[in-house]
Amino acid sequence: MTTHDRAGFTVAMLGNPNTGKSTLFNGLAGVHQRVGNYPGVTVEKRVGQARFGRHRLTLIDLPGTYSLAPQSPDEMVAVDVLLGRQSDVAIPDVILCIVDAGNLERNLYLVSQALELERPVVVALNMMDLANQRGVQVDVPQLADRLQVPVIPLQAHRKIGLEALKQALLEAVSGQTPKESTPFPEAFRDEVMRLHQWLQDRFGQRVPRYLVKRLLLDTDGYVSRTKQWRGDGDLRRYLREARERLAAAGVQVPAIETTRRYQWVDGILNGIVTRPVQVGSTVTDHIDRLLTNRIVGTVVFLALMALVFQAIFTWTTPVNELIQRAEAGLGDWVTATLSPGMLRSLLVNGVIAGVGAVLAFLPQIATLFFFIAVLEDCGYMSRAAYLMDGLMARVGLSGKSFIPLVSSFACAVPGIMAARVIEDRRDRLVTILVAPLMSCSARLPVYILLISAFIPHRPLLGRWLGLQSATIIVLYGLGILVAIVVASLLKRTLLKGETPPFIMELPDYRVPLPRVVLARVLEQCRTFVRNAGTLILAVTVLVWAAAYFPHPNGLETRMRAEFSTEAAALDSQIKALEMLDRTGGTQSASKSDASGSRRLLDDLKGQQATLESTISNRIAGAYMEQSFLGRLGKLIAPIVRPLGWDWRIGCAVIASFPAREVVIGAMGVIYNLGDGQDEHSVSLSEHLRRETWPGTNRPVFTVPVALSVMVFFALCAQCAATLIMIRRETGKWRWALFTFVYMTALAYLGALMTYQIGTRILG
Amino acid sequence: MHKLIPLDALAQGRAAKIGRLEGCPKQVKRLEEMGMRCGSSIEVVRCGRPCIIRVGCNRLCFRRHEMVNVWVRELDSRLELAPQP
Incomplete structure (x- = not known):
């Protein structure tokens, strides 16, 4: 044509x-x-x-x-x-x-x-x-x-x-479609022709000649395992016999391919390529002398990792705060504009919160992939894999798994995306499956809240290490330890198989191209928003619906009725004082009298505001309690009881499925404090300490319970985004489900052991 | 002519030629596709596990594996590495 x-x-x-x-x-x-x-x-x-x-x-x-x-x-x-x-x-x-x-x-x-x-x-x-x-x-x-x-x-x-x-x-x-050129001997070409005909007779369709060659050349190659030919005994027998015929003719499969192709290459290049007589040291060799040195190289690598980690952890904070502020601002605006009701709640707590949850990942993803793109494009990444290979080989992985796993300490989502650099399918899968065990930044608020409330501020190793910091270190260590065990187990059981020899090219160093780096960052952000964004939003809306419905009418009226006498008394007192202020103030009262009554009025108004917020928090709490989520929390209460949890903790944990950090806001609502709580809010941690089991004065939160909640969060898979990314990167929901099940099981077990052992030791 | 020795036994900085690749044919083929084939010049840049080797003009990171054995023949000097004109 x-x-x-x-x-x-x-x-x-x-x-x-x-x-x-x-x-x-x-x-x-x-x-x-x-x-x-x-x-x-x-x-x-x-x-x-x-x-x-x-x-x-x-x-x-x-x-x-x-x-x-x-x-x-x-x-x-x-x-x-x-x-x-x-x-x-x-x-x-x-x-x-x-x-x-x-x-x-x-x-x-x-x-x-x-x-x-x-x-x-x-x-x-x-x-x-x-x-x-x-x-x-x-x-x-x-x-x-x-x-x-x-x-x-x-x-x-x-x-x-x-x-x-x-x-x-x-x-x-x-131009013309070229005739096939092949470096193989005649015996092989004949055998290809024969198999070609045999396949056509048997399956009635023309198979590309290249695939016919692959069938013959690749002993146990993937072509023979494709859907078309998998499990075909006749074909297997045919191939075995064909290879025997070839061997008899002096053609050894599979060695023939590399031998003949390299012979062909040598023939092509003979006399037309000139190379330097002596291979001298290049710039890359000089740099490598330092960067692949066991000591200097490792120090440089760890420093680089610290920089990357620091960047994802802290540099992204201002941007994340901006996103949070925009989210809050938009939420407030909607709250002020719309009248209370389902639509407003859906918009504020479902849609805006969901979009915020999606956007919150972007700064981390952009930062991590900026570094990965730079390190990859300049040629350093393979050196990092070389340095870490010895360590990772002990778990059955290769050095290439290191960066995805370290990145997961900041956030498992970009970490899982980064696992693409691992070519070996099994290694990649294991890396993806254990990545969520690394304690990500979303777990930190949970740790901080519970540690500041329940772990005493006490020195452990002089002034170098306090009990509180030690607890955080233990929780991070727990994730790593479990990841090592799970990875080793997976490599020995589910993902068993022969590991190919680890071989990797170390390319020459070069200056990274800004347009390549930029393209990579934008592409990763776009991929995340397009593929995970909608699903994360959907999950957030779903959890909102569970926490909102059935939302019976009359609950609010009933709650208000409970406080009606108190509210009415305050109201009449304020009204009387105001009246007095307006009428009597001008006539006779002395200055001190006037300021005294004004102080009283301000005091009463303050009380009224407090009462109002108490009532609305109680209403929110009551709605939560009777919602599907609250009922689910009560339903699973017997299951979480051995962990030392009451139904409200169970409920908050379920509510945190879209994202772990949501648990704090959810606890705020459940404990009738409103939803504006964060890990540093004194009222929430104060309140948690005061909370008792219904009908007793036994506190809900004791040190073992706090530890049990923290251990649960260290190991659980309460992050919809991570699970959605696992589905995307493995191509199967099965692996996302597997991750959720194994992590939740481990989290439960860990929390159970922590509580049971904790109560025995601490009483 | 030196005798064949395993790659592990080649000292850092010494030049050699690959004499034989042994082991699982599938894995041997993988190495050959990456340029590690009989007759290729090879030099251990950094020994250890994994090691860094220079094969032809490629710099490779390679972890010794039970399924393949790389046998090399040491050269007396680096000059022998130069391609024949």
Whole structure:
């Protein structure tokens, strides 16, 4: 077909990691890009648009890979996209292979696979400048001649060569579809042909020849485990026999693939690439001497982590306060504008609170991904993974899990999002599943409230460590300890399987590109709002509804009636004084009399205001008690009783499902203090201490109860956003449910043990 | 000609060539795809577990694994690493 037939075409971008593929994609697509997920897997789907003259290019950026020999569903996506088998993207008209000019041997291995896909291929020879600096020279025309595809030299980070590249892509589309080129011996080609025919006879459909090769080459590869062929005994038998025939002909599977492809690469490169005679130390080597040093490197890494942690923890506070203030302001405005009723309550406590809950995560996400993007783009991230690998290997994970887990101390949501850097599916899953056990910043208000109310301010280790700080440290430690145990258990049971050898490239250091960093931050924020935002809002509204309905009429009147005599007495006293003030004040009373009655009046008015707020708080509390949530709290009272909790604590814990920090506000309502409570409010902690079991003078909150609540919060999964993110990043609700169940079970058990042992020790 | 030794036994800073990759074929293939193949020049930049190695012009972080064994042949000098013209 000719270029005149169509105004747009699709380009799939393929390449090794660290070849500047993302930089090229950003350079070509600019802001015209969308990032999503391929269905059912956690492979990022990046689609961009670019223009070339009157032609529209749709760019599909595939994840960086060293080979197209899929071993997992994630790796299968790239093959499916390239072969046009992925239904949600168009079949590519041309494959763009991005290769690092300084590292052609390994990069051309992937190119040799791409050439077998029977699609037009264009090779972009990126990072020419860096290769030249290192003394590597490539004869580009010769290389193109031998590969029989266009080769375009490129400097993607400076946007040099992009026009020539687009021209080459356009010409490749309008040219002939190339004949398959293959480095394999004849015996293998025959076997491919035979299997191809066999599959067509058996299943009645044409299978792409590349997949036929994969079936033969990958012993226990993912292609044979796809839905199409999984569990097919005949195919398995056929493949075994075919491999035996090949072995008899001297073709060893799977070794034949690497041997032949590298032979082909050596043949292509022979005589057209010149390299420096002596490999000298580069800038990267010098930096690495420090940064990968066990002691210096670890110190630098920990300092960096402290900075990142500090940034997420404290730098985001002003922004979060701004969001909270805006939320409160908007809530007040709605309260003042609308008349009391369901709509107002829904808007203030459901919608505005829900939107606030979503926005509250954005500063953390933006900050964390700013650092991650900078550290990744400059090449440091893999050094961090190297340094932490020894430690993480003990739990059965790799160094790549460290950053997501540390980030989770600030907030598990960005932490879980950051787990994408882990290629190994099982490692990624384990990391995601234990990340919510790290004590996040939302747990801190709960700790602070209960610790300041119940843990005595007493020195433990001189003036260095007080009992209160020690309690916080223990709670953080508890999360870590449980995470270690759970991760080890998961790796040994549910997510058991052979771990591939851990091998990771340490790319050259370079200055991060601001546009790459910015694009990454914006993309993560957008992803979160779009994917988790609506669900978080929905959950908040749902919990609001549970706390609001059935909202019987007459409850308020009844509550007011209880206080009617008191209120009426105050009212008449005030009225009488006011009357006196107006009439008598001018006539005869002395000055001291007047000021005395005014003081009395102010005092009475104060009493009236207090009474009014007591009444409205009591009403709110009464509504909560009779709401579905309150009934649920009473229903689970026997279950939480062994933890030392009364129904109100149980109720507050359920109410905190959308977000942990909500528990404080919920306690405020349940304990008739109104909802404006925070962790520093004296009245709430005072009130908690005074609260007694109904009909007795036994306090509800004792030290063991406070500890039991804190341990519960340290381990529980009371965070809708986290669970929604787990669902998104694992592709399955099953894992979100699993996390909720195992964490809640552990939290219950932990709280139970704390209370039971605590009461025995402390009496 | 030196004899084959396991990668672990190669001292830091010494240059060698990969002589043989042994073990589970699937995993051996993964290493080969990343550039660790027979005949590749290899140098231990930092020993330990994991170690940092330079293979060809790639710098890799590699954790020794029970499923694959990397055997190397030590070279007398770094000059032998240079590609043949």
